[in-house]
Amino acid sequence: MDALYGYGIYALTLASMGGIYAILVLGLNIQWGFTGLFNAGVAGFIAVGAYTQALLTTPVSARHIGGIEMPIPMAMVLAMILSAIVAYFIARICVRLRSDYLAIATIGIAEILRLIFKNELWATNGPRGVSQIPKAFESLPQPWNIVAFLLMVLAIVAVIYILLERARLSPWGRVMTAIRENEQAASAAGKDVERFRVESFVIGAALMGLGGALLAQYLKQIDPQVSDPLTATFLVWVMLIAGGSANNRGAILGAFLLWTVWSATQILSGFLPNEIVVFGFEIGNLQVRSAYVRIFLIGLILQFILQQRPEGLLPEQRPAPVGMGKLQGERA
Amino acid sequence: MKKFLTGAALAALLTAPAMAADIKVGSVAGITGPIAELVAPIMDGRALAAEHINSNGGLLGGDSMVMVPADSQCDPKAGVDAGNKVVNVDQVVAIIGASCSGATNGMVQSVTIPAGIPSISDSATAPSISDLDDKGLVFRTAPSDAYQGAALAQYAYDQGFRKLAMTYANDDYNAGIATVFAQVFADIGGTITANQVHEPNKASYRAEVATMAGGGDAEGLALFAYYGGSGITIIKNSLETGSFGKFVGADGMFDQSVIDQIGADTLRGNIWLTQSASDPDSASYKSFAEAYAATGNDPQAPYAAHGYDATFMLAMAIEKAGSADSGAIAKALMEINDPNGVEVGPGQWAEAKAAIAAGNAVNYTGATGSVDFDANGDVPGFYGVNTVGADGSWETTLLK
Numbered sequence: 001m002d003a004l005y006g007y008g009i010y011a012l013t014l015a016s017m018g019g020i021y022a023i024l025v026l027g028l029n030i031q032w033g034f035t036g037l038f039n040a041g042v043a044g045f046i047a048v049g050a051y052t053q054a055l056l057t058t059p060v061s062a063r064h065i066g067g068i069e070m071p072i073p074m075a076m077v078l079a080m081i082l083s084a085i086v087a088y089f090i091a092r093i094c095v096r097l098r099s100d101y102l103a104i105a106t107i108g109i110a111e112i113l114r115l116i117f118k119n120e121l122w123a124t125n126g127p128r129g130v131s132q133i134p135k136a137f138e139s140l141p142q143p144w145n146i147v148a149f150l151l152m153v154l155a156i157v158a159v160i161y162i163l164l165e166r167a168r169l170s171p172w173g174r175v176m177t178a179i180r181e182n183e184q185a186a187s188a189a190g191k192d193v194e195r196f197r198v199e200s201f202v203i204g205a206a207l208m209g210l211g212g213a214l215l216a217q218y219l220k221q222i223d224p225q226v227s228d229p230l231t232a233t234f235l236v237w238v239m240l241i242a243g244g245s246a247n248n249r250g251a252i253l254g255a256f257l258l259w260t261v262w263s264a265t266q267i268l269s270g271f272l273p274n275e276i277v278v279f280g281f282e283i284g285n286l287q288v289r290s291a292y293v294r295i296f297l298i299g300l301i302l303q304f305i306l307q308q309r310p311e312g313l314l315p316e317q318r319p320a321p322v323g324m325g326k327l328q329g330e331r332a
Numbered sequence: 333m334k335k336f337l338t339g340a341a342l343a344a345l346l347t348a349p350a351m352a353a354d355i356k357v358g359s360v361a362g363i364t365g366p367i368a369e370l371v372a373p374i375m376d377g378r379a380l381a382a383e384h385i386n387s388n389g390g391l392l393g394g395d396s397m398v399m400v401p402a403d404s405q406c407d408p409k410a411g412v413d414a415g416n417k418v419v420n421v422d423q424v425v426a427i428i429g430a431s432c433s434g435a436t437n438g439m440v441q442s443v444t445i446p447a448g449i450p451s452i453s454d455s456a457t458a459p460s461i462s463d464l465d466d467k468g469l470v471f472r473t474a475p476s477d478a479y480q481g482a483a484l485a486q487y488a489y490d491q492g493f494r495k496l497a498m499t500y501a502n503d504d505y506n507a508g509i510a511t512v513f514a515q516v517f518a519d520i521g522g523t524i525t526a527n528q529v530h531e532p533n534k535a536s537y538r539a540e541v542a543t544m545a546g547g548g549d550a551e552g553l554a555l556f557a558y559y560g561g562s563g564i565t566i567i568k569n570s571l572e573t574g575s576f577g578k579f580v581g582a583d584g585m586f587d588q589s590v591i592d593q594i595g596a597d598t599l600r601g602n603i604w605l606t607q608s609a610s611d612p613d614s615a616s617y618k619s620f621a622e623a624y625a626a627t628g629n630d631p632q633a634p635y636a637a638h639g640y641d642a643t644f645m646l647a648m649a650i651e652k653a654g655s656a657d658s659g660a661i662a663k664a665l666m667e668i669n670d671p672n673g674v675e676v677g678p679g680q681w682a683e684a685k686a687a688i689a690a691g692n693a694v695n696y697t698g699a700t701g702s703v704d705f706d707a708n709g710d711v712p713g714f715y716g717v718n719t720v721g722a723d724g725s726w727e728t729t730l731l732k
Contacts (some may be wrong), residue, residue, distance in 0.1 A: 003422060010420035017413070119502060119529070121511075127504035128406075129461045131437050141447050145406060214591065219408045220441035223434045223504070231409055261415050267421055288375060291363040291403035 012146045014263055015256070015323025019153035022212045022255035025239045026160050026248060027207030033199040033246035033316070034173060036180035038099040043232035044110030045205045047081050047117055047214025052079040054130040055123075061132075063125040072136050076213045083209025084202045086113075091201040096194060097196060118224040133216050153214060157252065160207065164248050171317045176200055177246075177318070235262070238298065240304045244312030253313060261301060265294045316321045347632070355391050355656045357382075357646060358418030358451075359399040360429030360439065362406035371431055372453060376402070377639030378428055380624055381678075387649045388681040397647055404430040404439065411435030415443035423451050425656045426649075427451040428642050433458030433504060440470045450662035452646055454638040458508060462708040469662050472707055473638040473645070473698070475608060475713025477505070478581055481512025483715045483731060484554075484606045488580045489520050491604065497526040497544040497576065498557035501584075509582050511555040517554075525550045528684065532561030537569045545575035553577030559587045567594055570586035583607040586718055589724060596724035609716035609729050610637055610700050620699030623669075623679055631667050640678060641698035647681070648696055651688045668696050669704040 024042065032039040055066030056075040070078075084220065094105040117124050124130065137148035167173050178186040179193055187193045216222045226232070243254020269290035276286065305313065359378055361371045378399060386396045400422045402414035411430045418424045427444060429451065430436045436456035442474040444451045445466055453461075462476055487494065496517065500510035507529070515525050526547025530540050539659065544553065553576040557563040563585045570576040571594070586607050591599060610617040620640055621631035629636065646661070648668045653660035673693030676684040687694050696703065701714040714730065721727035 006420040006423050011418055013413075013416045013420070017409075037406070121507065121529070125460075126502065126507050128458055128460060128508060129434055129437070129504075132441065132464065135442070142448075145446065215409075218410050218442065219438045221408045221437040222433060223408065225407045226409075227432055263417070266414065266417050269401075286361055286435065288401055290373075291401075292708060294403075295364065 009143055009146060012143070012150050014217060014260060016146070016150045016153050017263070018256040018259040018305060019150065019157050020211055020218060021236065021239060021259050022157045022252045023153075023214065024208055024211040024236045025243065025251040025255045026157075026164060027204040028236055028240050029204075029208070029246065029251040029279045030164065030167075030200055031204035032240065033251070034168065034176040034180065035197060037095065037197060037201055037204075038103040039106050039201070040103040040109075040233060041110030041113075042047065042208055042236050043227035043229055044106070044113040044198075044246030045087065045208035045223070045230050046212035046215065047110075047113055047227035048083045048086055049079040049209030050216040050226050051117055051124060051130070052082050052209070052249035053213035053216040054133045054222050057134045058130060058132055060265030061125075061130075063128070064130055065085075065123045068313075069134075072134060072217065076210060079209045080206040083212070084206040087202045091198040095201055104177065110229070110233065114224050114227045117227070127224060129221060129225075130216075131221045133220045133222065135217040135220055151219070156210070156214075161248055165315070168248065172196075173241065182220065211244060231284060235298075238302050240312075242302060242312060244314035244316065245313065246316035247314045249313050250314030250316075257313075258298070258301070262294065262298060265297055266291070269293070305316075353395045355395045355399050355421065355650065356400050356418075356422050356424045356644075358402060358415075358424040358427035358429065360402045360404050360411070360414050360418065360427055360431075360435075362431040362435065363401065363403040365376060365403075365405035365407060365432075367406055367431060369453075370634055371419030373633035374431065374639040376629050377633075377636035380456070380627060381640045381643035381647070382637060384679055385621070385644070389578040389685050391650050392656070395656075397643075398652075399428070399643075402429075404432065404435040406432040406435055408434045410634060411437075412442050414436060414722055415439035415526045415730040419443055419447050419449055419511055424449070425658050426646055426661050428639070428646060429453055431455045433461065433508075435473075437461060437464075440464065446477050449658050450646075450649075450665060452488055452642040452665070454642040455635040457505065459512065462710055466709065468666075468709070471642075471665055471709035473642045473700060473703055473711055474635060476710050477508040478512045479710075479713050480606055480608060480715060481509045482516045483583065484580060485513050485516035485522070487518065487604065487606065487717060487731065488552075488554070491580075493522065493578075493580070495523045495525050495548065496523050496552055496554045496580070497528075497547055498554040498556075499526075499528045499530055499540060499544060501532045501558060501562050502529050503532070503558075506556040506558070506582075506584055510554075512552060513556070513582075520618065520631050523548075524554075528568075530557075531732075532557065533563065534565070536539040537562065537566045539574060541566065541569045541573055541575050543572070550576065552576060552580060555579050555581045555585065557581070558584045559590050564590055564593050571598065572604055577602055579603045581605045587689075588727065591720055591724055591726070594654040596720050600720040603720060605718040605726075606715045606731070607718055607728070608713055608729065609702075609728060611714065612673075612728070614697075614701075616697045617699050619680075620678040637699035641700050641703055642697075644678065644681075644698065645703065646694055648676075648688070648694065651685060654692070659687065665709075666705060668694055669702070670695050 031039045056070040060067030239254040240257045244250020382397050402418045404414045406412040432457040436453045450469045457477045459478040501508045526544040625632045649661045649664040652664040670693035673695035674687040703711045716725040716728040716730050
């Protein structure tokens with residue numbers, strides 16, 4: 001019974017983290033999936049969101065600035081806004097770059113942001129990071145605090161999903177797809193390509209900021225590692241590509257699936273014997289070594305999906321052209 | 333006959349678990365990630381303690397202590413994830429770990445404190461861990477940086493230094509010690525004439541050294557860096573430009589290559605490095621070092637002895653609590669260092685078990701020293717000062 005309860009709690013925490021990643025992947029989906037903007041600096045926007053949340057909501061500390069104990073929801077909104085503002089200025093400068101050049105520029109910007117958070121000791125406590133970040137619903141007794149936090153994350157994912165689906169089917173979403181497929185044609189059709197690209201970049205970055213704010217609450221401790229390219233940028237990209245670029249449901253599926261693989265593989269390692277003998281060779285210390293297998297596994301899954309399903313698990317579904325549905329209905 | 337056999341088998345099945353049950357302890361460490369090579373000897377230290385316990389009677393009524401490994405990658409995200417896994421899936425009674433301050437900070441705040449699970453870190457040194465509202469659940473056998481920075485500041489002051497320039501490498505470890513050093517040195521009456529942060533792994537630090545020398549007539553340089561990253565280069569540049577001739581520093585600089593590359597005669601009498609040290613002459617350290625060296629490891633490996641102590645103390649607390657109840661274990665951790673108790677040390681599990689069974693108070697003296705937890709769950713730690721000896725190698729004097 002205890003074991004079952006434990007697995008239940010573990011599943012809840014797994015889903016919370018999966019939900020946070022889903023928000024990040026949905027943000028990237030707007031930029032890359034819809035509009036074709038190659039943002040390789042996801043980590044930078046996560047860090048902006050996470051540090052905004054952390055510095056605004058923590059109690060006074062001699063180690064870093066802030067300490068105004070702002071209510072959690074207000075800080076989350078501000079994290080989105082600040083992330084959007086940063087993205088706006090970056091977009092004004094960089095968004096005209098073609099996809100691969102934009103990738104290089106955004107990597108550079110994410111590194112700049114990370115180094116700022118790491119080096120401005122007076123503001124962020126540098127590499128030691130910010131601790132004791134308040135978490136929504138943490139005053140509830142265990143396990144209801146975990147349940148409530150998960151429900152909040154899932155509700156946010158649901159709201160974002162509904163809004164993005166509306167956006168995708170709207171004329172705005174169609175322009176985005178047009179820009180992704182053929183920029184010149186979209187421009188020739190009288191669309192202000194640069195403005196649309198800036199909009200897409202800013203909205204995507206705001207969602208990443210929100211994801212960062214939730215991550216800061218969930219972990220209760222952040223340091224410049226929060227923008228570590230492997231677990232921030234790279235993993236978010238893998239989730240999007242594996243789940244299905246330009247498909248919001250695919251983005252959510254990819255986030256939950258990949259995070260489950262990332263985290264739950266450590267359960268499997270518990271079942272390994274610590275030593276096995278293969279063809280007379282003794283292989284020892286397997287439980288420690290299996291930690292490395294997890295990282296290998298992520299790469300393997302990506303390879304497999306790219307080989308077998310290049311469009312992701314849930315491929316893009318284009319909305320029916322306006323008017324065509326009616327026309328077909330008449331024919332039938 | 334058949335019935336009898338079935339009955340016997342059933343009885344065996346029913347009684348066997350009670351005779352040798354497993355008590356699971358989480359062993360969370362940065363197995364992969366930036367400090368992977370430091371973690372391997374620490375894990376061996378933990379494993380050695382578990383082996384000493386299990387081969388000398390085990391826990392309570394003969395239960396074995398099972399270490400459940402989990403990877404915290406030196407990252408809060410992974411630390412929280414690893415904590416959730418061992419606490420919920422494996423249902424451990426307590427946790428040794430995590431490595432790295434960030435991962436430990438995340439894990440204890442979002443997993444183990446809400447769940448009421450005690451944890452003992454053997455390598456998290458951030459002062460911020462002492463500030464947590466931890467409900468008496470967070471312990472560590474690694475001394476906080478606050479103590480080493482303070483110990484060095486006091487030592488430098490006692491050596492007659494009043495004005496020092498300071499520089500530190502921009503990583504969490506060196507920045508942490510440097511901050512405390514600057515504060516304490518100023519508090520006891522010294523002056524920091526220049527305070528310069530530097531990025532490690534540059535080819536030359538002449539610009540930084542010149543800036544610091546321009547900050548005033550310092551009597552020496554307080555240097556917090558890893559010897560390979562920037563430390564040796566900064567000493568070289570300081571000597572070449574004649575800016576600084578005397579150096580004080582912490583354990584990141586402690587390596588034979590410092591003497592080999594700069595020269596023993598140049599450094600003799602001009603450099604003082606503190607180091608989190610065990611008293612090499614103490615019986616408790618010797619018995620650990622002997623057993624640990626027998627596993628093919630170097631007993632001087634950073635934090636390996638702390639890993640051993642953390643595991644051994646947790647086992648004593650389980651024994652003292654008389655049950656595998658997490659809350660009782662956390663309380664008992666504060667009771668295994670009774671100054672009037674029976675003295676036990678590394679490897680003396682049978683003695684510790686007997687003393688606790690007889691209802692006597694116990695006092696564990698570990699491989700790293702007396703390891704008495706204070707109200708924050710911290711240990712004061714012991715420090716040695718290294719100077720260059722006559723034979724051109726480091727000579728350690730224990731700071732009392």
